[in-house]
Amino acid sequence: MSDPKSFHMTAEEFRRNGYALIDWIADYHARVESFPVLSQVKPGEVRASLPAHPPAQPESFESLLKDVERVILPGVTHWQSPNFFAYFPCNASGPGILGDLLSSGLGVQGMLWSTSPACTELETHVLDWLVGMLALPAKFLSTSTGGGVIQDTASSAALCALLAARERATNYASNKKGCDGRVIAYCSTQTHSSLQKAAMIAGIGTDNLRLIEVDEKFAMRPEALARQIEADKNAGLLPAFVCATVGTTSSNAMDPLPAIGKICREHGLWMHVDAAMSGTAALCPEFRHFQNGLEFGDSYNFNPHKWMFTNFDCNCFWVADRKALIQTLSILPEYLRNQATESGAVIDYRDWHIQLGRRFRSLKLWFVIRHYGVEGLQYHIREHVRLAQEFARWVGKDQRFELAAPVPLNLVCFRHRAGDEANQTIMDRLNCSGDLFLTHTKLNGKLTLRLCIGQTHTEQRHVENAWKRICEEAAKLTSAKAQRDTTAPA
Amino acid sequence: MSDPKSFHMTAEEFRRNGYALIDWIADYHARVESFPVLSQVKPGEVRASLPAHPPAQPESFESLLKDVERVILPGVTHWQSPNFFAYFPCNASGPGILGDLLSSGLGVQGMLWSTSPACTELETHVLDWLVGMLALPAKFLSTSTGGGVIQDTASSAALCALLAARERATNYASNKKGCDGRVIAYCSTQTHSSLQKAAMIAGIGTDNLRLIEVDEKFAMRPEALARQIEADKNAGLLPAFVCATVGTTSSNAMDPLPAIGKICREHGLWMHVDAAMSGTAALCPEFRHFQNGLEFGDSYNFNPHKWMFTNFDCNCFWVADRKALIQTLSILPEYLRNQATESGAVIDYRDWHIQLGRRFRSLKLWFVIRHYGVEGLQYHIREHVRLAQEFARWVGKDQRFELAAPVPLNLVCFRHRAGDEANQTIMDRLNCSGDLFLTHTKLNGKLTLRLCIGQTHTEQRHVENAWKRICEEAAKLTSAKAQRDTTAPA
Numbered sequence: 001m002s003d004p005k006s007f008h009m010t011a012e013e014f015r016r017n018g019y020a021l022i023d024w025i026a027d028y029h030a031r032v033e034s035f036p037v038l039s040q041v042k043p044g045e046v047r048a049s050l051p052a053h054p055p056a057q058p059e060s061f062e063s064l065l066k067d068v069e070r071v072i073l074p075g076v077t078h079w080q081s082p083n084f085f086a087y088f089p090c091n092a093s094g095p096g097i098l099g100d101l102l103s104s105g106l107g108v109q110g111m112l113w114s115t116s117p118a119c120t121e122l123e124t125h126v127l128d129w130l131v132g133m134l135a136l137p138a139k140f141l142s143t144s145t146g147g148g149v150i151q152d153t154a155s156s157a158a159l160c161a162l163l164a165a166r167e168r169a170t171n172y173a174s175n176k177k178g179c180d181g182r183v184i185a186y187c188s189t190q191t192h193s194s195l196q197k198a199a200m201i202a203g204i205g206t207d208n209l210r211l212i213e214v215d216e217k218f219a220m221r222p223e224a225l226a227r228q229i230e231a232d233k234n235a236g237l238l239p240a241f242v243c244a245t246v247g248t249t250s251s252n253a254m255d256p257l258p259a260i261g262k263i264c265r266e267h268g269l270w271m272h273v274d275a276a277m278s279g280t281a282a283l284c285p286e287f288r289h290f291q292n293g294l295e296f297g298d299s300y301n302f303n304p305h306k307w308m309f310t311n312f313d314c315n316c317f318w319v320a321d322r323k324a325l326i327q328t329l330s331i332l333p334e335y336l337r338n339q340a341t342e343s344g345a346v347i348d349y350r351d352w353h354i355q356l357g358r359r360f361r362s363l364k365l366w367f368v369i370r371h372y373g374v375e376g377l378q379y380h381i382r383e384h385v386r387l388a389q390e391f392a393r394w395v396g397k398d399q400r401f402e403l404a405a406p407v408p409l410n411l412v413c414f415r416h417r418a419g420d421e422a423n424q425t426i427m428d429r430l431n432c433s434g435d436l437f438l439t440h441t442k443l444n445g446k447l448t449l450r451l452c453i454g455q456t457h458t459e460q461r462h463v464e465n466a467w468k469r470i471c472e473e474a475a476k477l478t479s480a481k482a483q484r485d486t487t488a489p490a
Numbered sequence: 491m492s493d494p495k496s497f498h499m500t501a502e503e504f505r506r507n508g509y510a511l512i513d514w515i516a517d518y519h520a521r522v523e524s525f526p527v528l529s530q531v532k533p534g535e536v537r538a539s540l541p542a543h544p545p546a547q548p549e550s551f552e553s554l555l556k557d558v559e560r561v562i563l564p565g566v567t568h569w570q571s572p573n574f575f576a577y578f579p580c581n582a583s584g585p586g587i588l589g590d591l592l593s594s595g596l597g598v599q600g601m602l603w604s605t606s607p608a609c610t611e612l613e614t615h616v617l618d619w620l621v622g623m624l625a626l627p628a629k630f631l632s633t634s635t636g637g638g639v640i641q642d643t644a645s646s647a648a649l650c651a652l653l654a655a656r657e658r659a660t661n662y663a664s665n666k667k668g669c670d671g672r673v674i675a676y677c678s679t680q681t682h683s684s685l686q687k688a689a690m691i692a693g694i695g696t697d698n699l700r701l702i703e704v705d706e707k708f709a710m711r712p713e714a715l716a717r718q719i720e721a722d723k724n725a726g727l728l729p730a731f732v733c734a735t736v737g738t739t740s741s742n743a744m745d746p747l748p749a750i751g752k753i754c755r756e757h758g759l760w761m762h763v764d765a766a767m768s769g770t771a772a773l774c775p776e777f778r779h780f781q782n783g784l785e786f787g788d789s790y791n792f793n794p795h796k797w798m799f800t801n802f803d804c805n806c807f808w809v810a811d812r813k814a815l816i817q818t819l820s821i822l823p824e825y826l827r828n829q830a831t832e833s834g835a836v837i838d839y840r841d842w843h844i845q846l847g848r849r850f851r852s853l854k855l856w857f858v859i860r861h862y863g864v865e866g867l868q869y870h871i872r873e874h875v876r877l878a879q880e881f882a883r884w885v886g887k888d889q890r891f892e893l894a895a896p897v898p899l900n901l902v903c904f905r906h907r908a909g910d911e912a913n914q915t916i917m918d919r920l921n922c923s924g925d926l927f928l929t930h931t932k933l934n935g936k937l938t939l940r941l942c943i944g945q946t947h948t949e950q951r952h953v954e955n956a957w958k959r960i961c962e963e964a965a966k967l968t969s970a971k972a973q974r975d976t977t978a979p980a
Contacts, residue, residue: 007866008946009584011516018516021588022508025595026501039607043835046611054619058863061585064856068592072853075608080597087605087825090847092597094499095551098511102558104590104801105515107570107582115577117529118565121536129544152642153845163691178695179669193823194846200819201653201844203693205668250825305847311594312849329690333683335577335740335931335940345533354691354844355643356684357580357795359802363562370554373547376497441825450825456498 007058017061024065025097029457032081036434039077046075077437082457085466086439088249088277088411089454093309095371099364100311110358113346114338120347123150123362126369127316133374134282134302137295140318142347148318149352150361154276155194156354157301157317160325162198162241164299165270167328169240175328179203184232186210187243188220190250192274195243208237217406218253218443220244226263233267241270244297246290247278250441251405251413251448254278254290261296270298276315277454280307281385281409284378290408298324307384307410307454308377310368314361317352326351380456384410387463388453394467400474404448411452413443416474418481420447426473436466497548507551514555515587519947522571526924529567536565567927572947575956576929578739578767579944583799585861589854590801600848603836604828610837613640613852616859617806623864624772624792627785630808632837638808639842640851644766645684646844647791647807650815652688652731654789655760657818659730665818669693674722676700677733678710680740682764685733698727707896708743708933710734716753723757731760734787736780737768740931741895741903741938744768744780751786760788766805767944770797771875771899774868780898788814797874797900797944798867800858804851807842816841870946874900877953878943884957890964894938901942903933906964908971910937916963926956 009017049071079090110119127148131140140146151157166174166183174183183204187195189211199209210232212225229239242264244255257273264271273294279302281287294300301317304310319325330351332341340346350356369377388410395401395414405413416422423440427449431437438451453463499507539561569580600609617638621630630636641647656664656673664673673694677685679701689699700722702715719729732754734745747763754761763784769792771777784790791807794800809815820841822831830836840846859867878900885891885904894903906912913930917939921927928941939960943953 007862007869009861011520014516014519014584014588015512017584017588018512018591019509021591021595022505022512025592026504026508028595029504030501038604041607043603043607043830043833044611046608047615050612050615054623054859055863056865058866059860061588061861064585064860072608072612075606075611076596076598077604077606079599079606090597090599092594094504094507095554097591097594097597098504098507098551100594101508101511101587101591102515104582104587105511105518106566107580107587107801108566109569109580109802113533114528114567116565116567116569117531117533118536118562121534121565122540122562125537125540133544153847155845155847159691159844166693174693174695175690176695176697178671178673178698179693181668181670183668193821193826197819197821197844197846199668200665201649201691203656203664203669205664205666207666208668249823311597312599312847313845329687331683331687333739335929336683337930340533343533354649354687355645356687357643357645357802367554369544370549371499371551372497373545373549375546376548379497439825440827 020065029080032078033083035078035081037078037081037083037437038431038434039075040434041075046071080455082455082459082462083436083466084455085451085453086437088306088452090305090312091307091309091454091456092311093368093456095367096309096311096364099367103360103363106360108360110360111350111356112336112338112341112348114340116360119360120349122366123349124148124347126362126366127318129369130316134279135288136300136318139320140300145322146318146320147322147347148316149349151315151317151353152313153315154192154274154301154303155197157315158194158243158272158274159198159201160317160329160353161270161272161299162202164319164325164328165241166202166204168270168324169238172327181205181208182238184208184210184237184239185241186212186225186228186239188212188214188245188255190214190218190248190253191243191245192249192276214253218248218251220255220260222256222259222263225260229263229267239267239269241272243272243274246273246275247409251443252278252408252411253405254408257291257293257296261293265296271296273297273300275300275302277303277306278409280304281381283374284381287409304365304368308368309372309456310365314365329353384453384458387458387460388412391451391463391467404443404446410454411450413441413448413450415446415448416477418477422477423447423449425477426470429473430469435469510555519570522568523573525568525571527568527571527573527927528921528924529565530924531565536561570945572945572949572952573926573956574945575941575943576927578796578942580795580802581797581799581944581946582801583858583946585857586799586801586854589857593850593853596850598850600850601840601846602826602828602831602838604830606850609850610839612856613839614638614837616852616856617808619859620806624769625778626790626808629810630790635812636808636810637812637837638806639839641805641807641843642803643805644682644764644791644793645687647805648684648733648762648764649688649691650807650819650843651760651762651789652692654809654815654818655731656692656694658760658814659728662817671695671698672728674698674700674727674729675731676702676715676718676729678702678704678735678745680704680708680738680743681733681735682739682766704743708738708741710745710750712746712749712753715750719753719757729757729759731762733762733764736763736765737899741933742768742898742901743895744898747781747783747786751783755786761786763787763790765790765792767793767796768899770794771871773864774871777899794855794858798858799862799946800855804855819843874943874948877948877950878902881941881953881957894933894936900944901940903931903938903940905936905938906967908967912967913937913939915967916960919963920959925959
């Protein structure tokens with residue numbers, strides 16, 4: 001209930017309700033393995049349990065929590081389950097959740113330095129920390145020519161990079177006159193779909209996004225990129241941007257950054273490097289070789305909200321030349337003018353992304369880094385990679401299955417040799433069982449299962465059980481087929 | 491500290507730390523009036539208090555909270571202070587904070603219906619509730635041709651609307667071929683700067699965003715809009731989009747929606763209506779007249795994170811024709827394909843905004859609506875408007891001051907008659923004092939003070955004190971001037 005006079009939740013109620021919710025969350029994580037990982041509700045089922053009209057009068061917090069349990073929970077796909085192996089992870093942690101809570105509690109809006117200096121400066125500082133933690137090139141430091149900013153997602157980061165590239169290539173004329181259909185962008189056939197979306201949004205058009213072919217490891221072929229750039233230049237077009245990927249979504253392929261980077265430098269193209277999930281691996285020196293060539297990069301991003309225990313949303317995006325980004329996205333209406341901005345001594349992050357308003361998102365990242373320490377983070381990344389490699393060995397040793405792509409880190413792409421239908425059946429049965437959740441892709445035209453290990457609490461036993469369940473479903477396939485074969489008319 | 495084996499925060503630690511943080515937030519709100527509203531730190535001061543390198547080993551939660559108090563708090567501009575009258579509010583509340591905490595605790599990623607059906611269905615449902623609560627046209631209901639989605643900010647909503655308009659006008663060709671410089675968009679000279687930014691991002695260009703002149707109330711002149719559209723059509727261009735505003739940022743001006751809407755309909759333009767702050771007022775029937783004409787709107791948005799006690803970020807965006815929006819932003823790579831999507835029976839919100847990933851943001855909105863009830867929300871909106879009207883009367887009765895614009899709702903634009911320098915001095919002194927925080931704009935070329943009433947806990951006494959402090963600073967001006975005049979050489 002609330003203060004009968006003002007309807008507000010009183011301080012005492014906030015404490016009591018807050019404790020209750022903290023307990024609910026602790027309990028949720030303790031029992032998360034008891035739920036089917038993939039929600040089993042049918043379309044419309046959640047809505048059907050909700051009243052058609054909002055309440056005119058206040059309702060109690062207890063009634064809210066009851067409905068969370070009754071209506072919401074059955075409709076949740078449990079991204080925080082250790083049996084979640086689908087897509088890429090979106091892992092969270094105690095310090096991440098509490099850092100986010102602090103952000104909500106402070107309720108600041110960090111669009112300008114002056115609207116909360118700590119929101120800007122902690123963000124700049126933690127992103128400088130990460131340059132060291134991930135051994136990124138020093139040019140990405142805010143103390144150099146570049147700097148980092150927290151975006152919501154890798155999609156937004158890619159869009160900002162593409163816009164900055166567009167403007168740099170057109171001498172900042174597109175912002176003023178609009179696009180003219182001449183700017184060309186490049187990525188591979190395996191690059192994340194957000195690049196296609198960014199090309200649409202930015203007025204470049206998907207026809208002008210060249211999807212460069214890949215090699216047998218699903219990595220971009222640099223010679224094909226070079227040929228296409230030459231062809232576009234000869235056609236009078238304006239090659240401007242390349243997105244290279246460290247760990248593609250589909251199969252975790254690693255584009256060859258040094259070769260791509262040299263081509264970009266030769267032709268004056270902006271190289272954006274997307275390491276949305278795999279970037280976190282660079283916390284460990286032994287995995288940093290994947291980002292060799294990043295010294296050619298104009299921008300780089302990875303998602304602590306994927307594999308670094310920091311609640312969604314938290315994408316870290318760096319540029320080597322912050323002036324290019326700011327000149328692309330800057331707007332200064334009278335009502336936002338202030339002394340600090342005019343002095344030029346501060347960063348106003350509203351000029352570093354699409355939105356104007358922004359949360360205090362660096363708090364959760366700061367909490368996570370300090371809670372785990374660099375060594376704690378490294379420990380978990382190594383464990384996840386070790387588990388994925390072990391799973392890949394099991395697959396490799398089983399005659400019924402084959403690995404469908406190299407396994408550089410924590411994503412295993414594999415399939416049953418019996419073909420697409422068999423793999424679809426295995427996946428559907430596993431996901432319907434609720435025991436685990438994995439998803440698929442297509443590689444070389446074949447349906448391929450993806451098992452990605454990166455959930456905060458995934459341990460050996462969860463991966464062992466996943467393999468056991470996969471083998472069980474594969475065995476059912478074989479016996480069903482045997483049965484069909486014996487009962488078939490002669 | 492953390493589990494020594496895994497570095498994770500244990501369930502027991504999470505409870506203990508969570509309680510401590512809930513207490514800290516309750517205490518923060520209890521003592522928020524004791525801090526200077528505008529942070530008094532100098533550029534670089536926060537960073538200077540932070541260690542140059544991240545910790546290698548885990549640190550305790552206690553040490554984190556100590557640093558929040560020591561380093562972060564002095565660098566916070568207190569948006570949740572009842573003495574915050576700057577910009578537009580970004581108000582929060584107990585249920586808003588806790589709803590957001592639940593979202594962090596569940597840690598779901600709602601890009602597709604299937605990745606958490608409840609995340610999609612609660613959002614659709616609450617946005618349908620709001621159509622009724624705000625008396626919006628029925629076409630915005632998900633059960634009609636339209637539907638609502640939560641965006642991060644009004645900037646992103648405006649960008650999505652502009653993109654959908656661009657595609658509709660070009661028969662969805664710009665997405666494919668890129669922009670060709672012919673699409674024209676319209677807003678007024680008073681429209682929020684995010685429209686200019688959206689025109690840049692969308693490849694339309696600021697030259698192709700026509701800033702239509704305003705009348706003496708700072709509202710768009712429809713006849714000027716009509717003239718400009720005709721001129722552009724005659725020049726072979728492609729008028730596509732108008733943004734009309736319910737409550738401009740600068741002065742809370744109300745664009746005439748019926749007249750603008752008729753022009754849009756006549757010429758086939760997409761009308762987007764931006765009611766970022768003022769939209770909340772429509773909770774009260776007596777304030778709904780400002781949105782007359784919304785029946786012509788193709789899209790509409792307002793921010794519960796501004797004036798409806800729902801933590802940032804939460805922008806509600808509706809379209810009348812959801813197909814136009816989805817066709818503009820849809821992408822479907824193989825790794826996101828799933829049965830529910832193919833069935834067509836569900837909403838996949840990733841096709842309704844720029845990003846792919848998304849938080850479970852409807853929880854906080856649901857918590858707020860249920861905690862306050864519609865009547866509780868109405869109570870506060872009426873109080874804020876009443877306080878603003880009272881403040882405006884005080885200004886109107888004081889010979890030293892003048893109102894600079896009509897006061898339709900909760901924003902008062904006013905100025906000292908002594909000119910820009912005097913107003914700048916009054917504002918700087920008030921903001922430096924820390925007693926309150928207000929900001930400025932320029933209206934008819936004159937520096938104008940803005941006092942916006944919408945913070946959750948702002949009451950009569952805070953507004954009275956603001957006026958008292960403004961009068962004190964005005965008196966100092968007069969006495970300083972008098973002193974200068976008497977000491978000036980004859």
